[in-house]
Amino acid sequence: MTNLTSVRVVVLGNKHVGKTALIVRFLTQRYIGEYRSNADWLYKHRVMCDDSLREVEILDISRWPDDCLPTDGIQWADACVVIYSICDRESFIRAHDYLNLIHRLKAPSYIPVVLLGNKRDLELGRQVSFEDGNEISIQYGCDFDEVSAADNYAEVNNAFSNLIRQVRTSQLQQCLPRQRKRSIIPVSKMLSAMFGKNTNKDTRKNKQPSCSL
Numbered sequence: 001m002t003n004l005t006s007v008r009v010v011v012l013g014n015k016h017v018g019k020t021a022l023i024v025r026f027l028t029q030r031y032i033g034e035y036r037s038n039a040d041w042l043y044k045h046r047v048m049c050d051d052s053l054r055e056v057e058i059l060d061i062s063r064w065p066d067d068c069l070p071t072d073g074i075q076w077a078d079a080c081v082v083i084y085s086i087c088d089r090e091s092f093i094r095a096h097d098y099l100n101l102i103h104r105l106k107a108p109s110y111i112p113v114v115l116l117g118n119k120r121d122l123e124l125g126r127q128v129s130f131e132d133g134n135e136i137s138i139q140y141g142c143d144f145d146e147v148s149a150a151d152n153y154a155e156v157n158n159a160f161s162n163l164i165r166q167v168r169t170s171q172l173q174q175c176l177p178r179q180r181k182r183s184i185i186p187v188s189k190m191l192s193a194m195f196g197k198n199t200n201k202d203t204r205k206n207k208q209p210s211c212s213l
């Protein structure tokens with residue numbers, strides 16, 4: 001059954017692209033420069049989104065993807081954040097691989113995904129253009145933005161909040177009662193029902209349908 005109280009997000013990306021920095025920034029509004037991480041972390045937190053509290057679980061996958069693809073993390077998640085560093089071309093190629101993996105694992109069902117180019121404050125070291133990021137986001141039909149965990153909270157908050165909002169919308173849609181099947185009836189039958197079966201030619205001439213079809 002759909003869990004209406006919790007939203008599960010998996011964060012994917014190459015080493016050192018700033019996954020932990022972005023998650024911590026979103027959850028605490030703070031930027032903390034250094035983390036020791038050689039294990040996956042699951043953060044459970046309540047966040048304000050659209051004036052109401054949401055329970056969010058964020059899985060930070062820090063293992064080398066070559067060792068073990070994070071298929072279990074992707075299967076578990078309601079939404080994915082894929083991160084690369086704008087100063088690291090290789091991390092961008094890896095982000096492309098992740099988008100592809102998500103697409104293969106989740107298709108044909110829809111899962112909200114956002115692609116984030118982090119470290120936008122390091123413009124001088126840029127190796128990936130905004131257009132490159134935008135292009136693969138269009139290819140995979142996901143949201144895209146460039147952000148800086150170090151410099152800007154609002155954009156990071158926006159990216160995560162939008163994703164949570166999209167998950168909530170699709171969870172709510174799944175909970176709506178299914179629309180009743182529309183029955184198909186021939187037009188002649190419908191006209192008979194509207195104007196009566198035994199109408200002769202003359203009376204029919206005088207009657208005008210009161211609604212247009």
Ligand SMILES: Nc1nc2c(ncn2[C@@H]2O[C@H](COP(=O)(O)OP(=O)(O)OP(=O)(O)O)[C@@H](O)[C@H]2O)c(=O)[nH]1
Nearest residue numbers: 015016017018019020021033037062119148149150
């Ligand atoms: N200049 C700058 N540095 C950043 C930014 N985000 C993260 N960093 C730095 O990048 C390094 C890696 O950040 P982490 O958050 O540990 O990256 P990670 O992807 O979680 O790394 P792993 O856990 O090793 O996979 C740290 O030295 C951070 O201080 C940013 O927006 N700008």
